[in-house]
């Protein structure tokens with residue numbers, strides 16, 4: 724198994740992992756829905772971006788990982804350096820764990836799609852997989 728970093732970075736930047744065209748967000752939806760949603764299919768090639776039940780678990784792992792291992796250590800560091808009291812650190816951490824995940828949902832989803840297809844490029848529709856799965 725070889726990791727295809729080109730597919731990963733293509734998806735992480737917001738492009739379709741298969742056709743590399745930008746993933747077009749529905750401009751008719753409010754800004755906050757465009758921030759947290761990713762379209763069900765690629766508008767250019769028709770590739771299913773939101774696959775069946777269970778596929779979202781990978782996006783949850785990315786979301787949790789970015790929040791828990793990306794942001795919470797910064798709060799710990801600020802506490803260690805004396806910039807935040809322990810009480811303020813706890814308050815900040817609680818706010819972060821409730822506010823940040825919805826706003827990085829689309830990013831987490833793109834990272835998950837990129838991870839999945841970077842490890843399994845033969846699953847891409849251009850490699851012969853059905854478009855409706």
Ligand SMILES: [Zn+2]
Nearest residue numbers: 739742765768
């Ligand atoms: Zn596409």
